[in-house]
Amino acid sequence: MERFQRQTILPGIGISGQQKLQNSKVLVVGAGGLGCAVLPYLASAGVGNLGIVDGDKIELSNLHRQVLYSEKSIGEFKVVEAEKVLTSMNSELTITIYPVFLTLENVDNLLQEYDFVIDATDNTEVRYILDEACRVAGKAMIYGSIFRFQGQVSVFNYQGGPSYRSLFPEEEQSSLNCAEAGVLGTTVGMIGMLQANEALKIILGIGEILSGKILIYNMLKNDQQIFELAVQMEPVSEKVTSPTIDLISAGKALGEGGLLLDVRELGEKPVVALANCIQIPLSVLESRLDEISKEAKITVFCQSGTRAISVAKILKKANFQQVKAIRGGASDVVKLIENEVKSVEKQD
Amino acid sequence: MITINYFGNIAEAAQSDSETLDLKSVSLEDLLSLLDTKYGISKFQFQVAVNRKIISTKQGLSLSDRDEIALLPPFSGG
Numbered sequence: 001m002e003r004f005q006r007q008t009i010l011p012g013i014g015i016s017g018q019q020k021l022q023n024s025k026v027l028v029v030g031a032g033g034l035g036c037a038v039l040p041y042l043a044s045a046g047v048g049n050l051g052i053v054d055g056d057k058i059e060l061s062n063l064h065r066q067v068l069y070s071e072k073s074i075g076e077f078k079v080v081e082a083e084k085v086l087t088s089m090n091s092e093l094t095i096t097i098y099p100v101f102l103t104l105e106n107v108d109n110l111l112q113e114y115d116f117v118i119d120a121t122d123n124t125e126v127r128y129i130l131d132e133a134c135r136v137a138g139k140a141m142i143y144g145s146i147f148r149f150q151g152q153v154s155v156f157n158y159q160g161g162p163s164y165r166s167l168f169p170e171e172e173q174s175s176l177n178c179a180e181a182g183v184l185g186t187t188v189g190m191i192g193m194l195q196a197n198e199a200l201k202i203i204l205g206i207g208e209i210l211s212g213k214i215l216i217y218n219m220l221k222n223d224q225q226i227f228e229l230a231v232q233m234e235p236v237s238e239k240v241t242s243p244t245i246d247l248i249s250a251g252k253a254l255g256e257g258g259l260l261l262d263v264r265e266l267g268e269k270p271v272v273a274l275a276n277c278i279q280i281p282l283s284v285l286e287s288r289l290d291e292i293s294k295e296a297k298i299t300v301f302c303q304s305g306t307r308a309i310s311v312a313k314i315l316k317k318a319n320f321q322q323v324k325a326i327r328g329g330a331s332d333v334v335k336l337i338e339n340e341v342k343s344v345e346k347q348d
Numbered sequence: 349m350i351t352i353n354y355f356g357n358i359a360e361a362a363q364s365d366s367e368t369l370d371l372k373s374v375s376l377e378d379l380l381s382l383l384d385t386k387y388g389i390s391k392f393q394f395q396v397a398v399n400r401k402i403i404s405t406k407q408g409l410s411l412s413d414r415d416e417i418a419l420l421p422p423f424s425g426g
Binding site: 120124145167181228229 | 353355356357359365393395397400401402403404418420421422423424425426
């Protein structure tokens with residue numbers, strides 16, 4: 001207990017508080033910018049059981065903000081590397097890693113073992129799935145999210161409190177994620193830290209939980225505002241029936257053939273030069289839908305996957321028959337094309 | 349004077365985090381439609397807070413002098 005002496009002497013914590021931390025089970029969904037801020041603080045504080053979900057591998061462009069990872073870990077699964085680093089911080093932890101993306105199919109199984117969840121994803125689609133599963137299971141979801149220099153934090157589904165969907169009923173148009181909007185490491189760091197702080201408060205039973213409230217932090221102005229959710233938010237009577245989109249990897253998409261639909265705005269890089277790829281920016285999509293056959297096999301992509309999912313939903317609603325979206329984005333497609341070119345050159 | 353605070357992508361559309369409008373009394377509905385004419389806010393998903401309390405825009409609320417309005421879109425980066 002010497003290890004935790006500086007925190008156990010705090011009022012409201014004590015040895016019994018440390019025991020609570022030791023016994024708690026927290027699932028962190030997403031080991032990106034937010035996850036990298038949340039995880040080391042939970043691990044160091046002695047949160048005994050951590051689950052980490054993320055199907056992504058580490059890329060060079062992650063390193064400026066995902067501070068658990070180093071140059072030599074590029075190409076590794078984020079969860080594998082995170083486990084190594086966290087175990088070296090605190091060898092007494094039980095860490096369970098899930099190198100997969102959270103989906104409608106696996107969410108209930110993933111949640112089962114844990115007391116509550118930290119939503120550290122950068123994907124609205126996943127957030128709605130997680131929120132609904134948490135609401136049904138009666139488990140809190142600590143939400144954190146970024147838009148450029150601003151961040152939001154809230155605790156949803158806490159002791160029957162409001163859900164994410166009751167605050168933001170699902171809509172097609174999603175806001176930009178980090179790959180599209182840009183982000184500073186300190187912004188995700190601070191928001192992740194606020195999420196970790198809510199997690200410790202929930203476990204220890206101290207302070208006020210950000211349930212029924214949403215905090216918005218503006219990093220450029222150091223301005224923090226808390227908004228109260230309406231006492232009677234729109235009731236979530238039935239699950240909104242939004243079409244589910246089949247998300248596939250860039251490799252699978254190229255293998256399957258069909259039409260590749262680039263919905264990025266003109267000028268976004270990298271350029272994807274493929275005979276079966278056409279570009280119709282999201283901003284003008286609805287006026288140009290008649291350019292695509294409803295029977296065509298279509299795979300949508302953008303910079304990170306967010307807009308691709310929105311567009312795939314729009315297409316499905318407009319009766320396009322075979323629509324999928326690429327998880328990830330244009331840079332994955334370009335990498336694959338480059339590798340293919342290289343391997344052809346080698347054969348020559 | 350009514351103060352309107354913008355967040356996320358709505359602040360970008362308005363090219364400002366905050367502005368004050370010299371309106372003595374106006375309904376929330378009329379204010380939102382005025383802001384839609386100015387910045388096209390209806391294409392965004394957002395919640396509206398009046399004096400830091402999120403309220404239903406269907407309530408037909410009339411705003412008064414010195415009310416502080418906030419337009420809150422969801423964020424999605426991480």
